Amino acid sequence: MGVSLKDIAERAGVSLATVSNVVNGYRPVGERTRQRVQQAVDELGYSPNLSARHLRRGRTGLIALAIPELTNPYFAELAEIAIREAAGLGYTLVMENTAADGDAERLLLDGSRRQTIDGLILSPVRVGRAEVLDRRAGNPLVLIGEGVYDTPYDHIAIDNVAASHAAIRHLVAIGRRRIAFLGAPPGDDRQSAQLRLRGYREALDAAGLPFRPQLVARTDGFDRTEGRRAMGDLLALDEPPDAVFGYNDLVAIGALRALTEAGRRVPEDVAVIGIDDIEDGRYGNPTLTTIAPDKEAIGRLAVRRLVARIEGTPVTGPLTVQTPFRLIRRESTGGPTT
Amino acid sequence: MGVSLKDIAERAGVSLATVSNVVNGYRPVGERTRQRVQQAVDELGYSPNLSARHLRRGRTGLIALAIPELTNPYFAELAEIAIREAAGLGYTLVMENTAADGDAERLLLDGSRRQTIDGLILSPVRVGRAEVLDRRAGNPLVLIGEGVYDTPYDHIAIDNVAASHAAIRHLVAIGRRRIAFLGAPPGDDRQSAQLRLRGYREALDAAGLPFRPQLVARTDGFDRTEGRRAMGDLLALDEPPDAVFGYNDLVAIGALRALTEAGRRVPEDVAVIGIDDIEDGRYGNPTLTTIAPDKEAIGRLAVRRLVARIEGTPVTGPLTVQTPFRLIRRESTGGPTT
Known part of the structure; x- marks a missing residue:
């Protein structure tokens, strides 16, 4: 609707030249000023x-x-x-x-x-x-x-390896010993899952805990459906895990659902942590602990x-x-x- | 990587001419054939x-x-x-x-x-x-x-009005009488919310239930955060609702979280229904009843x-x-x- 650079300058309380520098990228502008101009651009819906x-x-x-x-x-x-x-x-x-x-x-x-x-x-x-x-x-x-x-x-x-370390350290700190990894890649085709899995193994090692291959649950994708299914596999083990580290929040949310359906208490029976800090995790029952990038x-x-x-x-x-x-x-x- | 129409024809098991008709839109092609071709296009990652x-x-x-x-x-x-x-x-x-x-x-x-x-x-x-x-x-x-x-x-x-009717009829059918509407627009600027609210009023009327303005909870946006906040307002009423119809699944999920935090049982104390059938609702605790478009x-x-x-x-x-x-x-x- 004909928003001009002048309108933006007025709204942002800066000079026309400054707006032009920000919008056209002619010269660098200080971060706070740039933010003010950008906010005015957003608010006015300016499209140069x-x-x-x-x-x-x-x-x-x-x-x-x-x-x-x-x-x-x-x-x-x-x-x-x-x-x-x-x-x-x-x-x-x-x-x-x-x-x-x-x-x-x-x-x-x-x-x-x-x-x-x-x-x-x-x-x-x-x-x-x-x-x-x-x-x-x-x-x-x-x-x-x-x-x-x-x-x-x-x-x-x-740093995926470091992120995994932080997650495992937290689970160890709250007394967990049988920590599962949920969301291992089916092949070697998902590099980030490999890195997170490596961090998991290293962190177990650092905590003096054994690596148990049966506690690594593979998923065919990284969504809620697969997280729920794979958690079911872990619960069917003779010695199920007392904690789960999910590849991402989505598989962790799927795991929470499987635990609810199986009548397990979270975190008393099984603690759960994910990665991503998506909004869903903040509104679940229970809410989801996460590594927030x-x-x-x-x-x-x-x-x-x-x-x-x-x-x-x-x-x-x-x-x-x-x-x-x-x-x-x-x-x-x-x-x-x- | 040089995927050709011929590759697609082979994968889909149709003629080259058919693939060309689908991809280039030269002639109409039967729906099932079109789907097969499209699947091959998707699988091969063909970009004409x-x-x-x-x-x-x-x-x-x-x-x-x-x-x-x-x-x-x-x-x-x-x-x-x-x-x-x-x-x-x-x-x-x-x-x-x-x-x-x-x-x-x-x-x-x-x-x-x-x-x-x-x-x-x-x-x-x-x-x-x-x-x-x-x-x-x-x-x-x-x-x-x-x-x-x-x-x-x-x-x-x-049809938003009809969708609201279906939601309210369901809540009435399971015996609810104090049904709240969660997610009324702050002004008159969100037409869909107005329509859903109209359906809510009409359906209450059809069920012989009174319209109670205090059971209409306004929200400033239609996300989980606002749903949770507005549900808190409803719970603070002298006579809180026994059911909630959310403008969408997101506000309904926010309401579920508020109910959990307040120690209310769902659906025993308060039943909840949303609109949209987003995947989150299928994995919550409890899972969310919804109107699925x-x-x-x-x-x-x-x-x-x-x-x-x-x-x-x-x-x-x-x-x-x-x-x-x-x-x-x-x-x-x-x-x-x-």
């Missing part, structure tokens, strides 16, 4: 005449975020952050669902969307390092998640790096950025009810 | 040289699905269906998050993305009928959801109508299509466990 500006520079103004599971709330929450960040930098973020399909990932890597997107943020699941290195397309790429390491591309992820940092950094690569502006800091995470203790491991 | 084909026809091959809440699983589930349908028709579906912001909705309606998208599927929240009628852009538009009725555009939605029908129809309008192919059937819904009884109203 991007097409014209981007076209002049041979760009489309579209960037893609390719995720493996649209219905995993982790990615929806991450996408919401990335969309906001992209808008503040003058780009429209498009979401692509690879559905964890190798061919879909390869097509994106090889530039099948080159005419329509300026750059790609990819959370790889099926493709490995070699395929990333061999990609045919030369357009900017930022990797997120734990699928592929050591490439010449920017990569934003948490800093989604805000991941989403914003990924977009900023990609835009910097597209526009050829200097990037400071290492190619691979490990973002922080923290343990949030809730009812499923004896944390407070609220 | 769409850019060239669309460019020849002055199109980009991109269509947008603009939703108000990316983190509401209902929209993620709907988007997954729409993405699949669009791919089968040779289009890439881009997701746009309006964040239920009026200016964002207006910009999309007015064609701010005209150069980059061929058409728009919009779930309007803030804009009304007048603004849709007044839109400046002439590119194809399909409306979904219950925000705006009676326009010259295709519109796919469930036919998301498959909504997602597929919306995309097909839009593509037909873009390509100028004939459309049969009325402009407004009311898709089916059904009641799924789960533990929160005394349904079966598992």
Whole structure:
């Protein structure tokens, strides 16, 4: 509805030049000022005449975020952050669902969307390092998640092994000894699950606990349905676990459901912890203890790096950025009810 | 990786001509055959040289699905269906998050993305009928959801009033008399909430139950947080409700959490029903009874109508299509466990 840069400047209480610098990316602007301008942009629903500006520079103004599971709330929450960040930098973020399909990932890597997107943020699941290195397309790429390491591309992820350590240490600290891992990959095709499994083994070792292969429950995917099914397998063991570390919150939530159906008390009989801090976990019965990655940092950094690569502006800091995470203790491991 | 139409024909067990008809949309193909071809397309990750084909026809091959809440699983589930349908028709579906912001909705309606998208599927929240009628852009538009009725555009939605009737009839049938409505809009700006509230009043009337204004809990948004807060208000009444009808599953899940925290039994003390049939509701404790819209029908129809309008192919059937819904009884109203 004809929102102008002037409207934004008034709303944000800054000069027109500052708004222009933020919106057009002409000059760097201090973080707090940038945020104020971006808030005004969001509130007013400003959409700059991007097409014209981007076209002049041979760009489309579209960037893609390719995720493996649209219905995993982790990615929806991450996408919401990335969309906001992209808008503040003058780009429209498009979401692509690879559905964890190798061919879909390869097509994106090889530039099948080159005419329509300026750059790609990819959370790889099926493709490995070699395929990333061999990609045919030369357009900017930022990797997120734990699928592929050591490439010449920017990569934003948490330290999965360290995250697993934190989860296991917590379960050990509350007195658990038979700790299961729920959500091992069926083959060797999900790198992040391998890393989390490695962290689990190392942490058991550090705590002086034996690694018991029967306590590693494999799942065919990482959703609630599979988490529930695999928890059923663990409960059928002669000596079932007294704690479960889920590959992600979704499988952990599935496990909670299986425990409820089996009449087991959480955390008294079995304590449960996940990874992701999705909102569902905060509203369950019981609420879910989790390792919370800093989604805000991941989403914003990924977009900023990609835009910097597209526009050829200097990037400071290492190619691979490990973002922080923290343990949030809730009812499923004896944390407070609220 | 160089998947050809021939590969698809082999995988689907159909002729090359048939694959071409499906992928390029040259001729209509029977539904079952089309599905087989589409499955092969999905499995092989085939991406036709769409850019060239669309460019020849002055199109980009991109269509947008603009939703108000990316983190509401209902929209993620709907988007997954729409993405699949669009791919089968040779289009890439881009997701746009309006964040239920009026200016964002207006910009999309007015064609701010005209150069980059061929058409728009919009779930309007803030804009009304007048603004849709007044839109400046002439590119194809399909409306979904219950925000705006009676326009010259295709519109796919469930019958909200009838859905509310079904929910209330169920609660009355299990003996409930003090039935609350959770998630009334703060103003008059959310048409679907108004319709669901109207259905609630009508159904109470039909059941011979009085309408009690204090049992209508307003929420500032339609998420878990607000559902939990508003349920707390209802529990603080001198005579709290014995059943709650949530505007959607998310507010109903928030209500379940508030009931757990308050030590109320579900459904014995308070029965709960929502709308949407999101997966979260199937894995809660208790599981959530819901009115399930036919998301498959909504997602597929919306995309097909839009593509037909873009390509100028004939459309049969009325402009407004009311898709089916059904009641799924789960533990929160005394349904079966598992």
